[in-house]
Amino acid sequence: MVTKNELKESLKSLGICKGMTLEVHSSLSSFGELEGGAETVIDILKELVTEEGSIFMPALRLSKELPLSEEDKKLGITVKIKVLPPDSDRTAMGIVADTFRKLPDTYTGTDTISTSGWGKHGKEAVTGGLDYPIHNGGMALMLGVDIYKLTAMHYVEGITPGEIYERFEPTEAINRKYPPDEWFMEAGHPPVKAWYKIQDMAYEKGLIKETIIGECKIMFFDIWSVVSLYENELRRDPYGLWGMIRHEDAKECII
Numbered sequence: 001m002v003t004k005n006e007l008k009e010s011l012k013s014l015g016i017c018k019g020m021t022l023e024v025h026s027s028l029s030s031f032g033e034l035e036g037g038a039e040t041v042i043d044i045l046k047e048l049v050t051e052e053g054s055i056f057m058p059a060l061r062l063s064k065e066l067p068l069s070e071e072d073k074k075l076g077i078t079v080k081i082k083v084l085p086p087d088s089d090r091t092a093m094g095i096v097a098d099t100f101r102k103l104p105d106t107y108t109g110t111d112t113i114s115t116s117g118w119g120k121h122g123k124e125a126v127t128g129g130l131d132y133p134i135h136n137g138g139m140a141l142m143l144g145v146d147i148y149k150l151t152a153m154h155y156v157e158g159i160t161p162g163e164i165y166e167r168f169e170p171t172e173a174i175n176r177k178y179p180p181d182e183w184f185m186e187a188g189h190p191p192v193k194a195w196y197k198i199q200d201m202a203y204e205k206g207l208i209k210e211t212i213i214g215e216c217k218i219m220f221f222d223i224w225s226v227v228s229l230y231e232n233e234l235r236r237d238p239y240g241l242w243g244m245i246r247h248e249d250a251k252e253c254i255i
Contacts, residue, residue, distance in 0.1 A: 001033045002214035008044045010213045011141075014220045016045070019052040021121065021138040023130060023152055023223055026057075026096040030144020032215040038099040041143070046118065054119035056133050057097040058151050061085070061112045062184060064092040075174050079186035083112050096143070115151070130155060134223050142219040147199040152223050156231040161238055163246065164190070192243030198233065202226045 016022070024045065028038055036043075045055055063082040072080060084091055090098055101108050101116045107123045108116040117125025117132075124132035130152050132138070140150060147153070170178070170185040178185050202208050208221045233241045 001035055002031050002216075003035045004040050004044065007034065007040065007213055008048070010211055010218070011044060011048060014141075014209060014211060014218065016048045016139075016141070016220075018048070018050045020049045021054045021056070021119075021133045021136060022049060022141050023056045023133045023138055023150075024096075024141045024143070025145050025149040025151070026094055026143035027145050027216075028095050030216040031213065034214070038096045041096050042100050042103070045141075049119060051119050054117060054121040054124075054133070054138075055100075056115055056117045056122075056125055056130060056138070057100045058093045058149075059097065059101045059108050059114040059116040059125075060091065060093055060151075061088060061114070062092050075177070076171065076187040077174060077185055078168075078188055079184070080178070081184040083182050083184065086110070130223075134227060138223045140219070140221055140223045140226070144216040144218070146219070147195045147202075147226070148193075150195075150223075150226070152227050153195060153198075153230055156227055156234065159231070159234050159238075161246075164238060164242060164244065167244075190242040190244060192241070194233075194241045194243075195230070197241060198226065198230045201229050205229075 022045065026041060028034065028041070034040055049055060061084040063084055066080045066082060068077055068080055081092070097116070100106055100118070106116050106118050107126050108114055109126050109129065115125040115129040117123065121132050134152050134155055140152065142149065168186055168188040168190070170180070170187050174185055174187060202221065207225050208219050210217060210219050212218065239246050
């Protein structure tokens, strides 16, 4: 079992300290067994950053990916996620984030895609989501999860060419069966896991500090230093990043 003190000392050695702003993503099960469970993670983070700092966690009201029926597969569906009601106790965000979201001193947005915040700038979560930590020196703490849980990455995707998204948007037939206000659906996947390219780049540049506590691998880094790598690649070569070819280029190859 990982003890409270072991977790606290390990997080302190990573550099988590008073006044820091954190974006936290976690998998409690990755520890194996942790004394005190989700409450321990939250209590230690609050103790280390104090109320002079801030903690942000995801509060997306989404289920885990659901199994696809044969009919779903025929429709071309590759990802099927249910939008959950506001009073849902458990979401795909994990028990640490779900516990954090329900605490009386936590501020949480009301939209399906929301963020929870605590501390000096915690209220920023309600109106700005992760804008505050992204643009004010916030650090990302990934407890047993990798870059594909880093919600901040989505905040620069507005510059992605629309054609990339259009290739994987649900068809009208999918939307009739699964209304968009009740479901998050995808129809296909890019051939390359682009975010892992960014994660590899971040490691190569020495931007990510890591440690292991029990069975849990922990990553710690400046949010913007990593997210900006993604933004730069989206500007430089978005199709190459995702392993795709523009329709125009494909037509030229055929000609």
